[in-house]
Amino acid sequence: MLQETWLRWADVDRSQVHDARAYLVRAVTRQALNRMRALARRREDYVGQWLPEPLLTRPDVADDVELAESVSIAMLTVLETLGPTERAVFVLREVFDLPYDEVAGAVGKTPAAVRQIARRARDHVAARRPRVSVSPSEHRAVMDRFLAALNTGRVQELMETMAPDVVLLADGGGRTAAAPAPVHGARLVATMLAGTDRAAFAYTVVWLNGVPAIRIESDSGRAAVSLVIENGHITRIYATSNPEKLTRLDSPADLTR
Numbered sequence: 001m002l003q004e005t006w007l008r009w010a011d012v013d014r015s016q017v018h019d020a021r022a023y024l025v026r027a028v029t030r031q032a033l034n035r036m037r038a039l040a041r042r043r044e045d046y047v048g049q050w051l052p053e054p055l056l057t058r059p060d061v062a063d064d065v066e067l068a069e070s071v072s073i074a075m076l077t078v079l080e081t082l083g084p085t086e087r088a089v090f091v092l093r094e095v096f097d098l099p100y101d102e103v104a105g106a107v108g109k110t111p112a113a114v115r116q117i118a119r120r121a122r123d124h125v126a127a128r129r130p131r132v133s134v135s136p137s138e139h140r141a142v143m144d145r146f147l148a149a150l151n152t153g154r155v156q157e158l159m160e161t162m163a164p165d166v167v168l169l170a171d172g173g174g175r176t177a178a179a180p181a182p183v184h185g186a187r188l189v190a191t192m193l194a195g196t197d198r199a200a201f202a203y204t205v206v207w208l209n210g211v212p213a214i215r216i217e218s219d220s221g222r223a224a225v226s227l228v229i230e231n232g233h234i235t236r237i238y239a240t241s242n243p244e245k246l247t248r249l250d251s252p253a254d255l256t257r
Contacts, residue, residue: 001028001032001035002028005027005031008027009024009027022102022105022106025098025106026105026106029088029092033084033085033088033107036087040084046173047172047173048172048173048179048180048181049169049170049171049178049179049180049181049182050171051073051077051171051238052073052076052077053240053245053246053247053248054224054240054245054246054248055071055208055209056206056207056208056249056250056251056252056253057071057208057253057255058252058254059136059207061210062210062211066095067095067210068211069129069133069210070091070094071209071255072209072210072211072226073226073238074130074228074236074238075125075129078125079091081124081128082121082124086117086124088106089103089107089109089114089117089118089121090118090125092106092107093118094118094122100115103118130228130230134230138232139229140205140212142161142227142229142233142234143227143229145161146158146161146234147203147205147214149161150193150194150203153194153198154194155187158186158189158190158194159187161233161234162186162190162233162234163230163231163233164185165184165185165186165235166184166186166233166235166236166237167182167183167184167189167236168182168183168236168237168239169237169238169239170183170239170240170241171240171241171242172241172242173244173245175243176220176221176241176242176243177241178239178241189237200218200220201216201218202216202218203216204217206249207252208224208226208249210255213225213226214226214227221241222243222246222249223239223241224239224240224241224249225237225238225239226238
C-alpha cells in the first residue's frame with residue numbers, strides 16, 4: 001500500500017496539491033480500504049479461527065499507552081469486527097486524532113456522516129475491548145504464573161491463572177494443528193493446555209504488539225501466544241501458529257505516531 005501510494009505521489013504535480021499530508025492520508029486510506037475488502041473476501045474461505053498477525057515490538061512502545069492499545073492483538077481483533085469504512089474512520093480519528101473533515105476526505109464521506117460512523121465505531125469497540133487496562137509489570141507477573149503452571153502440567157494450577165469464562169482462540173490457518181473453534185471455560189482450556197507435550201517446546205518471553213507475550217519454538221514450527229488480562233486473571237488467549245502470519249517475530253518494529 002505504501003509503495004503504491006509512493007508511486008502515485010511521484011507522478012503528482014505538486015503545484016496542484018494544496019495539503020500534502022491530507023493528500024497522502026487520503027491516498028493511503030483508500031489503498032487500505034481496497035486491501036481490507038480484498039482480504040475480507042479471502043477470509044470467507046479461511047480454515048479455522050482468524051487472528052491478526054503478531055508483531056515483535058520494543059518495550060518502550062508501552063510508554064505510549066494509546067499506541068500500545070491500538071496495536072494490541074485484543075484491539076486488532078476487535079477492529080476486525082468493524083466494516084472497512086468504520087475501521088478506517090476509527091483509526092484515523094481515535095488513534096491519529098485527525099479532524100472530521102480530513103477523515104471525511106480520506107474515506108469519501110461527508111463530515112456529518114463521518115461523525116455518525118465514528119460514534120458507532122467507538123460504541124462498538126467500547127463494548128468489546130478489554131474492560132480493564134493493566135500495567136506491563138502486572139501483565140508480566142500473571143504471564144509468569146501462567147508459564148509456571150503450564151510447566152507443571154497440572155490442570156488446577158492452570159485454572160487458577162484464568163478467569164472462569166476464559167476463551168482460547170487458535171489460528172493455524174489450516175497449516176498447523178489448532179483448535180478449529182473457540183475453546184470456552186477455564187477447565188476446558190486448562191485441560192487442553194495441560195495435555196500438550198511440554199518437553200517438545202521452548203518458551204521465550206518477548207514483546208508482541210506492545211505487551212509481554214510468549215514465543216514458542218519446536219521442531220514442528222513456531223507459535224506466538226498473547227494474553228488478555230483483567231483483574232489478575234487471563235480472560236483471552238490468542239495463539240497463532242500459521243507460519244504465514246509469523247514472519248515478523250525476529251526483528252522489532254519501530255512504532256510511532
